[in-house]
């Protein structure tokens with residue numbers, strides 16, 4: 001893909017759960033290399049929008065194209081192939097606590113090997129070396145053979161980032177990646193996530209609750225409210241006061 005090419009495109013994306021309109025006709029284009037934060041109050045549809053991007057949720061109507069793939073039409077092998085190109089970072093890290101840090105990171109490469117793996121030594125040496133490099137990038141190479149469950153929340157999320165990188169993704173989706181962390185750890189993990197994505201030229205879309213982190217680390221903010229895009233601007237044009245407008249109890253428009 002060339003620079004600036006659309007990586008994510010949604011057109012008229014509608015998704016309702018009963019009477020609740022989670023996405024009310026969302027048009028969104030994210031280009032290669034962008035780092036985008038989805039902001040908005042609880043229930044504004046951020047996670048639902050994100051889940052459409054790797055086919056975890058299917059829309060009632062509208063189009064979703066990711067990395068050139070029609071996600072709405074994709075099934076089976078095509079959807080699995082797309083998901084191998086999309087790294088996901090979850091709020092709760094989703095590590096296997098009883099496995100070592102290294103084994104958790106290696107799980108990011110499951111789409112690149114054939115057959116099951118039992119223990120670190122059954123993975124190709126080249127993948128182990130690559131996993132260790134990513135652990136080094138997130139500052140945890142010295143913890144490679146420790147049980148993942150024994151790490152702090154911030155460390156576990158760093159392992160999850162290394163796992164996502166080992167997938168060699170083109171797009172990273174992060175659903176509230178720092179919501180479970182204390183403010184200082186949240187800021188450093190968010191900074192790390194953006195830094196590694198930039199270093200590798202990856203496109204990143206995340207949902208966030210912290211306005212300050214969006215302003216500090218992402219290049220563009222898409223503000224949602226009641227399932228609609230109310231704001232879509234480069235971060236450099238935004239400030240805390242304007243973004244707080246998204247969260248007011250019943251704003252007609254964001255100033």
Ligand SMILES: Nc1ncnc2c1ncn2[C@@H]1O[C@H](COP(=O)(O)OP(=O)(O)OP(=O)(O)O)[C@@H](O)[C@H]1O
Nearest residue numbers: 017020021022040041042043044045046047048049
């Ligand atoms: N699987 C589901 N079943 C029923 N309702 C759902 C489902 N998923 C989402 N919703 C509803 O859709 C709306 C949007 O939810 P969503 O989780 O996308 O919002 P959000 O902005 O990510 O919220 P939060 O910041 O609290 O995570 C909410 O009213 C939610 O209750």
